[in-house]
Structure formats: structure tokens, C-alpha cells
Amino acid sequence: MQQFANPTRFLSLANGALPYIWAVTLILFAIGLYGALVTAPPDYQQGETVRIMFVHVPAAWLAMLVYTVMALASAVAIIFRHPLADVAAKTAAPIGAVFCFLALATGSLWGKPMWGAWWVWDARLTSMFVLFLLYVGYIAIWQAIEETGRAAMIARIVAIVGFINIPIIKFSVDWWNSLHQPASVFRMGGPTIAISMLWPLLVMGLAYTFLFLALHLISIRSEITTRKLRNLQIARSENR
Amino acid sequence: MKLLGALLRRDLILAARQGGGVGTALGFFLTVLVLLPIGIGPDQITLQRLAPGILWITLLLSVLLSADRIFQQDFEDGSLEVMAMAPASLELVALTKAFAHWLSTSLPLSIAAPFLGVLLNLRTEIIWPLTLSMIQGSLALSLLASIGASLTLNLRRGGLLISILVLPLYVPVLVFGMSATTGNPEVIMPSLLILSAIALASLVLAPIAAAAALRAYLK
Amino acid sequence: MDWNANHSAFVIASYAMSVLFLAGLIIYTFTRDARARKRLAQFEKTKT
Amino acid sequence: MQITAENLSCERGGRTVFSNQNFSLGSGEFLQLTGPNGSGKSSLLRLLACLSEPSLGKITLANGAPELTLGQQAHYIAHSDASKSALSVNENLIFWRDFLGGGDLTRALDSVNLSPLADYPVALLSAGQKRRLALARLALVSRAIWLLDEPSVGLDEASQKLLVALMSEHFKAGGLIIAATHVPLGVKPHKNLHLGGQA
Numbered sequence: 001m002q003q004f005a006n007p008t009r010f011l012s013l014a015n016g017a018l019p020y021i022w023a024v025t026l027i028l029f030a031i032g033l034y035g036a037l038v039t040a041p042p043d044y045q046q047g048e049t050v051r052i053m054f055v056h057v058p059a060a061w062l063a064m065l066v067y068t069v070m071a072l073a074s075a076v077a078i079i080f081r082h083p084l085a086d087v088a089a090k091t092a093a094p095i096g097a098v099f100c101f102l103a104l105a106t107g108s109l110w111g112k113p114m115w116g117a118w119w120v121w122d123a124r125l126t127s128m129f130v131l132f133l134l135y136v137g138y139i140a141i142w143q144a145i146e147e148t149g150r151a152a153m154i155a156r157i158v159a160i161v162g163f164i165n166i167p168i169i170k171f172s173v174d175w176w177n178s179l180h181q182p183a184s185v186f187r188m189g190g191p192t193i194a195i196s197m198l199w200p201l202l203v204m205g206l207a208y209t210f211l212f213l214a215l216h217l218i219s220i221r222s223e224i225t226t227r228k229l230r231n232l233q234i235a236r237s238e239n240r
Numbered sequence: 241m242k243l244l245g246a247l248l249r250r251d252l253i254l255a256a257r258q259g260g261g262v263g264t265a266l267g268f269f270l271t272v273l274v275l276l277p278i279g280i281g282p283d284q285i286t287l288q289r290l291a292p293g294i295l296w297i298t299l300l301l302s303v304l305l306s307a308d309r310i311f312q313q314d315f316e317d318g319s320l321e322v323m324a325m326a327p328a329s330l331e332l333v334a335l336t337k338a339f340a341h342w343l344s345t346s347l348p349l350s351i352a353a354p355f356l357g358v359l360l361n362l363r364t365e366i367i368w369p370l371t372l373s374m375i376q377g378s379l380a381l382s383l384l385a386s387i388g389a390s391l392t393l394n395l396r397r398g399g400l401l402i403s404i405l406v407l408p409l410y411v412p413v414l415v416f417g418m419s420a421t422t423g424n425p426e427v428i429m430p431s432l433l434i435l436s437a438i439a440l441a442s443l444v445l446a447p448i449a450a451a452a453a454l455r456a457y458l459k
Numbered sequence: 460m461d462w463n464a465n466h467s468a469f470v471i472a473s474y475a476m477s478v479l480f481l482a483g484l485i486i487y488t489f490t491r492d493a494r495a496r497k498r499l500a501q502f503e504k505t506k507t
Numbered sequence: 508m509q510i511t512a513e514n515l516s517c518e519r520g521g522r523t524v525f526s527n528q529n530f531s532l533g534s535g536e537f538l539q540l541t542g543p544n545g546s547g548k549s550s551l552l553r554l555l556a557c558l559s560e561p562s563l564g565k566i567t568l569a570n571g572a573p574e575l576t577l578g579q580q581a582h583y584i585a586h587s588d589a590s591k592s593a594l595s596v597n598e599n600l601i602f603w604r605d606f607l608g609g610g611d612l613t614r615a616l617d618s619v620n621l622s623p624l625a626d627y628p629v630a631l632l633s634a635g636q637k638r639r640l641a642l643a644r645l646a647l648v649s650r651a652i653w654l655l656d657e658p659s660v661g662l663d664e665a666s667q668k669l670l671v672a673l674m675s676e677h678f679k680a681g682g683l684i685i686a687a688t689h690v691p692l693g694v695k696p697h698k699n700l701h702l703g704g705q706a
Contacts, residue, residue, distance in 0.1 A: 037460045037474075048464040055477040098484050102477055109473040113466040130408045137404040144395045147520040153456035154391055158405060161387060161449050165409050168438070172412035179419055179427070211481065215488045222492035229499045234521055246605030250594070257593045318587030322644075325556055325578040326606055459559040 007224050010084060014217040021214045028207035035200025052110040054200055058208040059103035060124070063131055064166075066096030066212060070138065071163030074156035084220070086152040087227075089159055090142055091219035095212055097135040103128050123177035127170050134162040148227070243328055244336045251340035265302040265345045266352070272298040273356055284361050291360035292370055292421035295353045299374060300381060300410055303346045307385030307406070308398055310341045311454065315393050324458055334454060335447035338386035346382045350374035366421045369428050373420035373435055377413045380439040383446035384409045390453035412438055508534045508651055509569035510555070510577070510683060516563040517550045524550050525702050527564065532685065534651075535678045537694060540687040542702035548687035549585070551702065552654045555685060556583040571651065581652035586660070588641035592630035596621055596640055599629060600647055607648040615647035619669055634661050645673055653677060655686035667693060 036054035043050035070089045077085035111120045145151035314320040354371045388406035392398035420431040516526035524547035540548045557578030568577045590599045616622040619639040638661045671693040
């Protein structure tokens with residue numbers, strides 16, 4: 001279980017690609033921020049606060065994208081028994097959790113001027129909060145089980161069970177929201193958003209995704225190094 | 241199937257004889273039912289408005305509290321290993337044990353809850369939908385709790401971890417359980433139907449996840 | 460962007476928080492990677 | 508019936524517990540596993556019981572029941588005795604009889620002479636008696652393969668004779684036994700497997 005199919009091939013690929021990924025990330029951030037802060041016009045209704053959307057929406061996208069990556073990696077680990085897939089899922093979780101927290105924090109900062117309250121039980125924010133709990137649960141299970149082989153097997157189940165439940169939770173929260181509040185007049189962007197606002201949003205989304213890719217590759221690399229060290233320590237203590 | 245019947249009978253006898261599971265869940269239920277009005281205040285109108293929510297959340301937490309008892313004892317005394325070598329698949333064993341937990345703990349609570357609702361001045365016309373939703377909902381609660389129980393089988397702070405893992409899965413059950421008690425008729429039927437859909441889905445999916453986790457711990 | 464519109468403080472706060480957390484995540488990832496590599500190198504050097 | 512294991516190796520928690528072990532066992536044969544603590548005796552038994560998978564090599568069972576796995580045709584008596592203290596001796600055995608596929612209750616009780624304690628709650632039994640209750644499962648449900656993990660631990664003189672009787676009767680019926688033990692069990696093993704492992 002601990003021997004890696006081809007970590008060396010993965011490491012050389014990652015080390016080769018990382019500089020380019022960082023370069024693309026920086027460029028995308030530069031363009032995105034310029035678009036978000038300079039060229040995008042203030043909203044006729046919300047004024048400047050609509051610019052929070054450019055950090056809130058990409059973070060929410062990434063929070064969902066990363067959990068999907070974790071669920072896919074866990075599925076790959078179950079079907080193909082590939083140990084690198086477990087490492088990918090384990091290292092993606094903290095990054096996803098930070099994006100999820102950012103989505104909640106910026107959402108709350110956006111809610112204060114809009115609805116006058118730091119936290120509003122709006123459908124999207126509530127689902128995001130539950131997603132954050134799924135992240136916390138996943139990370140906690142890795143810490144709770146010492147033996148990495150068993151921790152990997154249990155974490156896969158947690159990721160997949162969580163992933164299956166995300167659409168159900170989303171559906172039930174939307175139902176709950178429509179039950180208690182008339183459709184909120186406030187709309188967080190969406191298809192009718194002006195093109196001058198849309199392209200910075202997409203660029204920022206891409207920038208966040210590349211940032212995740214870069215951080216994920218580095219985290220996988222350090223997890224492989226840590227495990228290699230632990231295996232060497234076990235091997236050395238065995239033949240003493 | 242006879243062997244699953246034997247397992248179900250044994251678990252129910254154990255639950256009755258040890259009384260641990262049912263007792264603690266019921267005790268917890270009554271304690272919260274007393275504490276909440278003290279915390280919220282005795283005003284009848286607010287209590288009446290909050291009553292279904294209080295009953296549902298207390299049921300949910302009571303099931304969660306007694307959930308780690310589903311597999312823990314059998315794992316510790318080695319019965320689970322022998323059960324894994326029985327002619328029946330581990331999924332069916334996990335399903336039977338979760339079903340036994342439902343029969344012995346969640347079902348009695350969900351039947352008792354509406355009558356205890358009197359303490360909270362529960363509106364009489366929603367007692368019937370509340371009971372129906374709780375009976376179906378508690379089955380889903382027990383099955384989802386069995387997933388949490390199997391995932392945190394042998395862990396030191398398992399109790400804390402089980403709530404983080406399982407509570408997000410309880411959100412849909414709570415939402416549709418509550419929407420069945422809002423009183424306007426055309427919402428009640430869809431909520432009850434969706435609730436039974438969730439219960440049936442967990443009846444199929446929960447044992448698969450639970451058995452996979454049990455196998456990981458038996459390795 | 461009009462920096463002193465009535466709610467622009469919230470915009471600045473949300474960007475500042477995003478930069479803070481993302482930068483923190485980047486630094487954490489790099490230090491963890493460097494530390495892991497250093498410990499491995501140290502361990503291999505002490506090949507008793 | 509024939510069990511064969513080819514270059515079997517097993518890993519637990521990142522450590523290779525044992526590697527490339529080979530053995531084969533026919534009907535009526537007794538394989539004794541010996542080796543220091545942590546050499547993987549229990550891990551090997553758990554592999555045979557299909558509770559875990561080997562990291563390398565494989566185990567094949569020839570002309571056993573085709574639709575059942577090796578584990579489903581085996582008894583695995585580990586250190587823990589798989590009995591509920593809230594139930595009586597009889598209730599425990601009745602459950603295992605119904606759950607594992609039927610067998611004769613009185614014969615099982617007599618073979619470990621627990622008949623006088625049949626309605627006794629297990630909570631009041633001594634460790635040795637609980638051990639005999641676990642061994643009673645062997646006589647209760649007839650399964651061809653017995654996987655015993657230090658079965659004689661905690662047994663007094665008389666009970667060890669009962670164990671020897673149980674085992675020889677099982678051989679006469681053409682069964683196989685693989686037992687891990689530190690002390691001789693009173694039955695001469697046909698084959699021996701010493702798992703090296705670190706001292």
C-alpha cells in the first residue's frame with residue numbers, strides 16, 4: 001500500500017509544470033484584479049459592494065470544485081487502488097476548506113451592506129456552511145486514525161458519502177429557503193450579468209483554479225516526501 | 241434470512257436487557273425538552289411556534305447520541321469478525337444492526353415525541369403530520385447514524401467525530417421533516433413523500449457505506 | 460473603483476481578507492514542503 | 508479439500524509483517540504456526556479468514572464449496588471470545604447457531620462441558636469458561652477449516668484435553684486446522700510454519 005506506483009514520474013511532471021502554472025496564476029490574477037477593480041462599473045443598485053462578488057463567487061466555485069476533485073480521487077483510489085489518489089484527496093482538503101471559509105467570510109462581508117446583517121441564512125450561504133462542515137469532517141477523519149492505510153480507506157468513504165449528499169443538501173436548503181423567505185430580491189450575479197462584469201469574474205475564477213492546482217501539486221509533493229521519510233524510518237528501525 | 245432475523249432478535253434483546261441505548265436516548269430527549277423552554281422562556285406563543293423544531297432537533301441529537309452503540313460493542317468483543325465470516329454479506333449485517341437501532345431507540349422516541357409536544361403547547365392539528373414525518377425520518381436518521389458509527393468505530397474521540405460527519409447528512413431529513421409540520425396542506429404531502437424517498441435511499445446506500453467502513457476496520 | 464463610496468470599506472475588507480488567507484495558504488504550503496524536504500535530507504545524511 | 512498459499516506477504520501499518528510464505532494443507536492435516544510476537548501469526552490467520560487481503564501472493568482453496576469464500580467455510584477463534592455478557596451461555600450459542608448456519612446445541616455444550624452452566628449469564632463466567640464458550644462454536648457449526656489463534660491460552664488441564672479431543676475428532680472428519688501457538692497443543696502437527704520476523 002505504501003509503495004508508490006510512479007511517484008518519481010509524477011514528481012518530475014509536477015516539478016516541470018509548476019513554474020509555468022505559477023506564471024499563469026500571476027498573470028490571471030493581475031488581469032482579473034484589474035478587471036474587477038478598475039474596468040467593471042459599479043452596480044446601479046449596490047454601488048461598489050458588487051465588487052465583492054469577484055472574490056466571493058470564485059471562492060465558492062473552488063470550494064465545490066475541490067470537493068469534487070476529492071471525491072473523484074477517492075473513487076480512483078477505490079477502483080484502481082492507486083495510493084497517489086489518496087494523497088491527492090488528502091492534500092486537496094485543507095485547500096478546499098480555506099476556499100470554502102473565504103466564500104463564507106466574503107459572503108458575510110457582502111451581506112452586511114446588502115441585508116444589514118453579518119450573517120443571513122440565504123440558501124447559497126447555508127449550503128456553503130454545510131459544505132464547510134463536510135470539509136472539517138473529512139480533515140478530522142485523517143487526523144483521528146493513526147494508521148495511514150486504514151485512514152485512507154475510511155477517508156475515501158467519507159469523501160464519497162459527502163459528495164453524494166451535496167446535491168441533496170443543496171436541493172433541501174433551496175426548498176427550505178423558498179418555504180421561509182420569498183425569493184430574495186438580491187441576486188448574486190448570474191446569467192443576466194453584464195459582460196463588463198462577467199469576464200473579470202471568469203478570469204478570477206480561472207486564477208483561483210490555477211492557484212489551487214499549484215498549491216495542490218506542492219502539497220502532494222510534500223506529502224510524498226513525508227511518507228518516504230516515515231517509510232525509511234520504519235525500515236531503519238526494523239533492521240536494527 | 242433466518243440468520244438476519246436471529247441477529248435482529250439478539251440486538252433487540254440486548255437493547256432491552258442492557259437498556260443502555262433506549263434509556264440514555266430517552267433521558268437525553270427529556271432533559272433537552274426541559275432545558276429548552278427554560279432557555280427560550282415560558283411564553284406559550286413562542287414555544288408553540290418553536291415546538292416542532294425543538295422536537296425534531298432533540299430527536300435528531302438523541303439518535304446521534306446513541307449511534308456509536310450500533311457497532312462498537314460487537315467490534316470490541318470480536319463478534320463482528322465472526323459475523324464478517326457468515327454466509328450473509330456484511331452489508332445485510334450492517335443494515336440489520338441499523339434497523340435494530342431504529343426499532344429499539346429511534347422509533348420509540350419518534351412515537352413519544354409528539355405526545356411530549358404537549359409540554360411545548362404543540363398545535364394539535366400538526367401532531368399527526370409530525371408523527372408521520374418523525375417515524376419515516378427516524379429510520380433515515382438511524383441509517384445515516386450507522387454510517388457515522390462505522391466510520392468512527394475504534395476512535396478515541398469517536399463521539400465528537402460522529403456528529404461532525406453525520407450532522408451535515410441530517411440537514412435534508414430535518415428540512416423535510418420540518419416542512420411537513422408547517423400546516424399548509426399542499427406542502428405536507430410532498431414533504432412526507434420526499435422524506436420517505438430519503439429513508440428508502442438511505443436504506444439501500446447506508447449499509448453499503450457502513451459495510452465498506454467495517455471492512456476497513458476489520459483488516 | 461470609487462474608494463470612498465459609502466460601503467467601499469466592505470469591498471476593501473473582503474479583498475484584504477482574501478489576500479490574507481490565500482497568501483497564508485501559499486506560505487503554509489511552501490514552508491511545509493521545504494520542511495519535509497529538509498527533514499528527509501537530514502535523515503538520509505545521518506545514515507548510521 | 509486443499510488450501511495452498513503462494514509467496515504470500517502481508518503488510519500492516521506500512522510494515523511488512525512477513526513475506527513470500529508458501530504452504531499447502533490437505534484434508535485431515537494440522538499446520539502449526541510458530542514465531543515470536545509480532546511475526547504475523549495472527550495476520551496470516553486473518554488473511555486466511557478473508558478479513559484482510561495479502562499485499563502480495565494469493566491463497567487458493569481447492570474443491571471447497573464453490574459459492575462460498577474460504578472465510579465462509581472457516582471458523583476463526585481469536586483472542587476475543589465473541590460472546591455477549593448480557594446473554595446466557597445458551598442464548599449466545601443459539602444466536603451463533605442460527606447466524607452461522609445451524610448445528611447441534613447440546614453436542615457443542617457437552618464437547619466443552621459447559622452443559623451445567625447453560626443458563627448461566629456469561630458475565631459471571633471465568634476467563635477460562637468464556638474461552639471454552641468460544642471453542643464451543645467449533646463443535647456447534649460444522650465448518651471444514653479451523654483457524655485458531657493461541658486456543659490453549661487460559662485453559663486448564665481438563666479443558667486442554669477437551670481441545671485435543673475436539674481437534675482429533677475434526678481430523679477424523681477430514682477437516683483442516685491451522686493454529687498459531689507458543690506451546691504444544693497436545694496434537695502432533697503434520698506441518699510446521701515458522702514465521703521469522705524480527706526477534
